[in-house]
Amino acid sequence: MGQPIHQVPAAIRRQLVIRSANFTLYGDLSARINTILRAAVPRVESYSIDECFLDLDGIRDREALVWELRARVERWTGIPNGIGIGSTKTLAKLANHVAKSAQRKPGSYPDAYAGVADLASLSPAVLVDVLAATPVGEVWGVGRRWSDKLQAQGIHTALQLRDAPRGQVLQDFGVTLARTQRELAGLACMGLEDVEPDRQQIMVSRSFGARVYDHDAVREALVSFAVRACEKLRQRNLVASAVGIFASTDAFDREAIQHHPQRAANLPGATSDSRLVAATVAQLSRRFLKQGLAYKKAGVWLMDLARPVDLQPELFGPATAGNERLMEVVDAINRRHGRGAIGLGATGWQSTPHWGMRQEHLSPRFTTAFSDLPVAYC
């Protein structure tokens, strides 16, 4: 639940299996689950790395289908999962919370909801009981701040939020929570986004494994992040017109002088060419850091993203800058021979740069690298 490992008592830590974050692994398993779901129903929105919305409209025996889907996902991927059904996205998310809680915390909701909870089939009176048993902070779209503010106004449960005066919610919290309120009442305000919208920005940032006093190393890190960001950009067939950088000293070090500089600049044109972005980042990073300070985190973000076809072209020149075909070749080489097989000198080229992440508990890439497959001896 996001608790730093050093806060966990040693006695408990010894009973745990500790893993560093491994987004390649999570992303691959997520894609496999998506494939299973998309094969089963026509409209699926991949909402996050571990959540999907499915349109169950027009499906005759949806209870049977979702129980089968739940079992199939677990059987084919090993990932335990739960399913919630509701007439709006907010109610479906709430149903999912019910399904999970009923399974994990006996007594929180009726046992019948464990694993799969169908709020859409409940009578209004029973739905009221479920909403009354759900703390307002568990509602999708209600975070820490609003949860506190709502409770200060005497609104503690999802039911109380649903039934609160509409004008008051609109005035005190804005249109976002007013929508959530209507969704709780069964009025759909959010559609199923089964076509993923284009990104508006792409960010690559890392906390360093240690404090970095060597500012050349921080600049190398920034250029490396720029190159990685461009790879992501090209994967999505987008170009960027502006780039920003930031760096940060160790915010947890109370003694240290803090410095959180950030800067942005326009690129020489809309581009996804790593060389142009890297050069701009290198420029931006000159006289960027404060002498003598150590930095703990840095990042690069790309802005003003667009599809090349949507750009207003120059009258006498191309719409985009950079060399598209060269980048295609670079990507192809790195795909074939592994990331980092070819790249820019300004990224440093050390096998273990001293700004690297701490990943001493990294799990193997079981599903994406032949070299990481377990070996069976006979």
Added chain:
DNA sequence: TCTGGGGTCCTAGGACCC
């Protein structure tokens, strides 16, 4: 000593336009 890495939307206020 150790503390993640990404995203989105909404609103208010200021600059600027006619």
Added chain:
DNA sequence: TCTGGGGTCCTAGGACCC
């Protein structure tokens, strides 16, 4: 001395999500 009424765009900050 009097000094409108309508817009847009941009930015910063704050909220939310996983």
